[in-house]
Every structure is written in C-alpha cells, then in structure tokens.
Amino acid sequence: MAPRRFHIILEEHGLASAYEGERALVALERAQGFGQLKNMPRRLPVGCRRGGCGGCRVRVLIGDYRSDRMSRSHISAEDEAEGVVLACCIYPQSDLSLRLETPVAVKAKGERALQPV
C-alpha cells in the first residue's frame, strides 16, 4: 500500500508534499529543490537532519505528528509541549502548518547571522 500523503504548509513560503514515515524536513528540502518554497527570507535551515544541531527549529501551528528525541540544547521540554520542534525529527500524521523559528544558537548572534538566499 502506498504511504499516506500529506501537505505541509510552511507559513508564508509554500506548500510541500510529505509522506507518512518521512521527516518533515526531508519533505521541505525536496520542495525547495522543486522550487516550491517562495519568498524565503533565508535558505531552508538544514544542518545535521538528526536532532543534534538545532538548525531546523519550527513551530507547528496546526496538525498531528510523531517525533524522535531532539537535543535538549535546542528544544526544551516547554518548547516541545507548545509545538516548537526540529523539523528533521517530526513525522507528519496529518497535514501540517509550520512556521520557521530562530535557532537557539542564532538567537545569541542576532538575525543577521542567518544567510540570505
């Protein structure tokens, strides 16, 4: 049976197709490759893709997902409770709506530390 297909809305930037069992960040990277993410203030933040570096911090606005363990250096228990997660460590279980959040490591340096597209 084909895996279930969901949509991920990245707030203000576009729509990605995501498949059940797939990391949300993988779906977003693919959408970026297809040119489906528009008006990005910066490149999609992709780091380790495995929950350790904290680059792909997002807020889940709407939708269900399951998640892997994420480094507490980047996602506190409070973050996790309110839906702030690492996109590489969540797996959509419904359509999702996401908003890019500033990585913890970048907050200290200010937004200018982020690379323009």
Add this chain to the structure above:
Amino acid sequence: MAITGIMRPGFIQIRVLDMPAAVEFYTKRIGLHQVTEGPDGRVYLKSADEFDHHSVVLRRADQAGVDVAAFKCLKDSDLDHYEKRVKEYGIPVDHVKAGEQPGIGRRIGFTAPSGHRIELFAHADQSDPKPRVHNPDVWDLEPHGMEARRFDHSLLYGPDIEKTLDFFEKTLDFRCAERVDMPDGLLAIWLSCGMKAHDIAFVKHPEPGKLHHLAFELENWNAVGHAADIITRYDISVDIGPTRHGITRGQTIYFFDPSGNRCEVFAGGYTFYPDNPTRTWDETQVGKGIFYYERQLNEAFLSVVS
C-alpha cells in the same frame, strides 16, 4: 625521533540521544565492533584493526555532543609529567580511577581553553577483535560496513583558539601542522602529536565544548566511495562529499550519526614530521583549504555542531 609522551588519540566519548540507533549506526554502518556495555549503560566500541580495548564510547544523554577526547601516552609516568606541566600552566587537573571505563587504566583530566575536557591515560587492555601479530593476514575478521580502520581524530569548536594552541604546544607537546588566519585573527588549527597531519583540530566558535566531528580512517579513496554508497543506501544524513580537504589532503565525506553528531570517514593525508613547518591558509584560499574541490565552505561547516 621516536614518538614519546602523548602518542595518539585513545578514545572519544560522545553523547547520543537513542542508544540502539547509535549502536546500529557505529557497528553496522561505520564498521566498528561492540566490545562491551558498562553497568551504567555506556557502550564501548572499536575497530577490528585496533589493539586497544575501545576507541569510541557512547553515552545516552538528552543532548548530543562530546564528553571527552582522550589521548594515550607511552608510559604511566607520562601522566605525572603532564599533570605537573598542565598545573604549571594554570589549569586544574583531576584524576579518574582505573576501571572507570572497562579496560582503561588511570586517567588524568583537565579542561582546554576551548572548553573541552581532555584526558590522558597510558594503559589499555587489548580486546577482541584485534589484528593478529604472528604471520598476520591483512585482516583477521572480514571488514564490514564502511570498514573503518581506526578512530583517528576529532575536530572541536570553541572559543580562545589562540590560547588553546599555546596550551597544546607548550604543555602537551603537540605541533601545529596547519592553521587558518583570517583578517580578524586565528580561525582554526590542526595539531599533531605524532606523524599524522592531525590528531585533534579546533575551530573558533562562541560556544565552548562543541563537537564538529569525529573521524574514522579508511584504507583508500575507493573505500571512501564505498562509504558514500552506504550513506545513500541507508539514508544517512550527508553533509558534504565525497571530496577532499586541502588542509591535511584527506579524501573525505562528512555525514551525521542518528543523534546529529557529525562523523567523517577519510583516507590519505600526508605524513607530518616534528620538524615540518606549519602550513598556513588565509581568507582568500580557506575555501580550498577546507573543501578542495568545491573551493568554498558549505553553510554547515562553521555553524552546524553538536
């Protein structure tokens, strides 16, 4: 000159978020073997081409990163010698009893100016699998996965790189094989305690004690290509490569373990003699120094650490 004092990297202890996933990654994919699991849940790994008890220690934690980089000294009295010199430099030294890790003798430990815990030890039991020493075949147990031959070095990120260089040179007898000097100062150093182009390296970073990668040595460029096939086949998160470093000349791939710790497998690199001068890179060519074929840094090189 024979190698004396601090000989080489002994082991690295890293933190992982998911132990079963980490063990599978380091044994089946990198090609290490599990030696044992300690009573506190730490897992001890080695390559079949290494004699010593273990070279990689995994500790389950809720944050990824590195706990300690440990170096092996030639003889026990070296530990007293370096304890005195580290203290004279003004850095406190503590002691770890023999057996705190299975198969490893007493250790001394201290914190480098970059914020990383460094340890020295002189004794390790041997463990199986290991190379044979009488009429040895090229391998006894057939290599698997990426066929890593040894844990080779680590690249660590932290502040005070100038002082870290000074400390490693004056106190621990390392030599600087290569360095990157930017207009605003020293960015990075590659340090050798033996005859490899690097045994440990540091890059300037605001946050102390961070891990950029731990590296495993492979036999040759073909093995690097085979590792790249494994990375894609098993959907391992890749950072960059296969490519080459201008610095050290290693042929390399960077990728991430299941907890987001970056790993490198590499082959080659030049022989470093203690009388070799330091090779230097500046802002104009640093891209080539780090990634020789791309000739520019990728976004992750200076920012993605665990």
